[in-house]
Amino acid sequence: MTTIGFETHNHRDCIDKGVQAADAFCKDAGLRLTPTRRRVLEILLEQHRAMGAYEILDILRDEGLGSQPPVAYRALEFLVQNGFAHRIERLNAFIACAHPGQDHAPAFLICRSCDSVAEAPSEAKKGRLGKAARTAGFHIESTFVEAIGLCPKCNDEVA
Amino acid sequence: MTTIGFETHNHRDCIDKGVQAADAFCKDAGLRLTPTRRRVLEILLEQHRAMGAYEILDILRDEGLGSQPPVAYRALEFLVQNGFAHRIERLNAFIACAHPGQDHAPAFLICRSCDSVAEAPSEAKKGRLGKAARTAGFHIESTFVEAIGLCPKCNDEVA
DNA sequence: TTGATAACTGTTATGGTATAACATATCAAT
DNA sequence: ATTGATATGTTATACCATAACAGTTATCAA
Numbered sequence: 001m002t003t004i005g006f007e008t009h010n011h012r013d014c015i016d017k018g019v020q021a022a023d024a025f026c027k028d029a030g031l032r033l034t035p036t037r038r039r040v041l042e043i044l045l046e047q048h049r050a051m052g053a054y055e056i057l058d059i060l061r062d063e064g065l066g067s068q069p070p071v072a073y074r075a076l077e078f079l080v081q082n083g084f085a086h087r088i089e090r091l092n093a094f095i096a097c098a099h100p101g102q103d104h105a106p107a108f109l110i111c112r113s114c115d116s117v118a119e120a121p122s123e124a125k126k127g128r129l130g131k132a133a134r135t136a137g138f139h140i141e142s143t144f145v146e147a148i149g150l151c152p153k154c155n156d157e158v159a
Numbered sequence: 160m161t162t163i164g165f166e167t168h169n170h171r172d173c174i175d176k177g178v179q180a181a182d183a184f185c186k187d188a189g190l191r192l193t194p195t196r197r198r199v200l201e202i203l204l205e206q207h208r209a210m211g212a213y214e215i216l217d218i219l220r221d222e223g224l225g226s227q228p229p230v231a232y233r234a235l236e237f238l239v240q241n242g243f244a245h246r247i248e249r250l251n252a253f254i255a256c257a258h259p260g261q262d263h264a265p266a267f268l269i270c271r272s273c274d275s276v277a278e279a280p281s282e283a284k285k286g287r288l289g290k291a292a293r294t295a296g297f298h299i300e301s302t303f304v305e306a307i308g309l310c311p312k313c314n315d316e317v318a
Numbered sequence: 319t320t321g322a323t324a325a326c327t328g329t330t331a332t333g334g335t336a337t338a339a340c341a342t343a344t345c346a347a348t
Numbered sequence: 349a350t351t352g353a354t355a356t357g358t359t360a361t362a363c364c365a366t367a368a369c370a371g372t373t374a375t376c377a378a
Contacts, residue, residue, distance in 0.1 A: 032325075032326075032374080034326070036326095052363080052364080053365080054364075066327080066328075067328090068330080069364085069365070069366080070329085070366075070367095071328075073364095074327080089248035089305075090248055090303075092335095092365090107283070107288045107291075109291075109297045111297075118297065120288055120292065120295070121287055121288075121291060122287070124266070124306065125306070127282060128280055129279055129281055129304060129306060132268075132279040132280060133279065133306060133308070136268065136279070136311065137311035137314065138268045138270075138277065138306075138309070138310055138314075139308045139309045141271070141309070142306070142307050143304065143305065143307070144307075145283055145303075145304045146302070146303055147284070147288060147297075147299045147301070147302045148299070148300055148303075149299040149300040149301070150298045151296075151297055152295065152296035155297075191345080191354075193355070193356090195355095211334080211335080212335070212336080225356080225357075226357090227359080228335085228336070229337075229356085229357085229358085230356075230358095232335095233356080251334080251335060
């Protein structure tokens with residue numbers, strides 16, 4: 001729930017950290033953080049919000065890194081698969097992971113007014129859902145949890 | 160996780176019950192279960208699976224109930240808003256509610272192999288996520304929880 | 319180095335999902 | 349009967365996503 005706002009310097013750090021973490025992880029795992037993949041991760045970290053694939057593609061196009069949808073979707077697929085970004089189903093959009101490196105099953109708080117998104121911990125698999133699945137013989141591989149509502153800022157504006 | 164299969168008679172009952180429940184609820188709440196809305200609910204109950212809006216629209220078109228996308232989307236919006244159906248974000252699809260009338264925040268078990276969907280109880284709002292939201296000052300209005308994995312049937316086939 | 323293999327990129331084409339906007343019709347209550 | 353709210357019909361368009369195939373680059377073993 002931390003807002004980046006105008007803290008430019010810290011934000012620069014957080015972008016660098018995110019990219020470096022991805023770099024290290026990829027080197028370790030024998031994955032290739034190619035220019036386009038790296039740039040898409042940077043974009044997501046810079047913007048610090050959920051972005052549509054086409055919005056990202058527009059930026060890539062301006063920078064000469066690709067102009068067709070698959071370029072963006074492939075980079076995003078890579079980032080999501082390796083935990084550097086998450087897909088927000090409700091928004092058909094993507095966001096940089098707030099806790100790169102950690103193995104986690106995130107939940108998201110999505111503001112219906114300003115579309116801001118916060119990453120929160122989730123334990124869907126462990127709770128009542130996991131129990132229901134086990135009873136039913138359903139084998140859960142992954143979960144996603146998204147909550148819609150009002151962020152603190154938009155909440156105040158209404159009140 | 161119950162399968163409807165060939166139990167035609169019981170299934171007929173379950174469709175009727177679903178429609179009747181919606182009927183009663185609408186009468187009570189001053190809502191209008193118009194022919195198209197009623198028919199879309201019937202279709203979802205009959206098929207007992209997640210269906211895309213365009214798939215539903217095809218049926219409506221054959222029956223002379225409408226031919227353009229908004230017809231289907233409006234009916235679905237009505238059904239979802241009033242709890243007679245749920246939207247499955249992961250599949251961009253819709254399914255009849257398995258527990259009409261009851262106030263509930265459902266979770267879904269989605270088979271990645273056969274796309275079957277089961278409705279399960281969820282308590283996302285009450286668990287760790289709710290706590291995190293409260294701490295952050297985020298006001299949750301609704302949640303959705305979807306688990307991807309293998310249903311019992313597909314699990315067996317793999318094994 | 320070279321050749322084989324796997325991974326990645328570029329591009330075209332297409333398919334699937336969803337909604338804005340506006341005109342018309344119907345309903346429900348006075 | 350009139351009015352205001354709700355629902356429908358329709359056109360047009362926007363947005364989201366991927367299949368398929370050709371070409372390129374990285375990696376590694378021989």
